[in-house]
Amino acid sequence: MQITIEELLKCGVHFGHKTERWNPKMKPFIFSSRNGIYIIDLLKTLEQLKKASEFVKEKVANGGQVIFVGTKKQAKDIIEIEAKNCNSFYINERWLGGLLTNFSTVKKTIDKLKESEAKLKNGEYDKLTKKERSMKEREIEKLSKFFSGIKDMTKLPDLMFVVDTKKHKIAINEANLMGIPIIALVDTNSDPESVTIPIPGNDDAIKSIEIVTRVISDAVNKGLMERKDFLENQKREESLQNEREKKESLDEDVDDNGEKIERIKRKKRID
Template identity: 40%
Template structure:
């Protein structure tokens, strides 16, 4: 899969992925009204031509991030989002969150860094066999602690400082992450369905955020845009000693 250069092709692929399906009208947020094409079987249909325009803007932004070697934090803990999010994070070697967003991940980053450092330290000691001095019970407790830390912080192991942007699946579901990003002046790219307030997001892509196929397609477009940018990154010439 490559980044779509052609708007028509982008619309076709969005349609194939089911990105046009929204929710019932009763769940619609006023901010997405211009993006509704119509209603079919009580389900709002999203105007994919407008979605394609939004996606193109998001891809341009992400490509620039790649060219500048900036960090994107991928976020999505809905069941449909977990696998696509982890896949694209691994593709781009970026950090990710697929568990419940922990309050303070961005706004209390200094404390989060300590938890990540603790996880790294315990894992390193275990790999080096330095935990053998502890009793079997103590080692068991340490293993449990490592497991818990990995569950919530494993995806953040690649994050050394606050990210330059967030990519979020369902900005309403991940409202705490979106708010923390805003408070931290970090731009957000999101897949947002018709129930989301897209005014809270810098680069919203109005599309089905409850379909793995839709999420997978858009997330991979984001990943490929970032990787394209990385290829174009300007590498400073080495300064001879």
């Protein structure tokens, strides 16, 4: 997905927070201030977007998995849509403390949810009383709300994309503790040094969140395509190698048989 300065401008990516609400570490990404609001340098945004896209594509092409995180009202629907568009994991409800740092325990809860869903589907809960079944259904609904985006996550993700680092400090801290690289949409009131690749931009406007998240989602899809091509080529190479080895083995058998026949002929002549 090729993005231009004009598109970023149209989506309001350049609007930061009020000048009294800023993080000095964002200074390199600020162009100016206007009417008490910081204006983000969109050239820097574009530069960081390209850097982030390449990083994501390479990580996924090497077999990495991405988790999208954004729980604020303006971001939650976009996060779900774009994560699903690239077959990635997502959290768009409350971040559950320990999701990364205590994943083995979280996974047990996810496994319990999947087991309960299977029992509901195959009619096992039909044997319960109406009240008991209702309780089970409510439990499934509650767990699904928080875990639906990570239900198939069997290991820690290899990369995290976050919208609004201030709101998701716990998620950022956990990822950093576990050595998981972070790409984030970072506004003028946030710390860009808390993430691996900050993308300076408006993290409150829906259009701004949408365009940046879509770029990351597209980068994941490009990485998946590269991964698919690599695996297919690898499979072809292995198949060709097996054919070559089989042919060499047959040739050796022919040579061996030829030698045996020659020895038999010589023996007959001598006799």
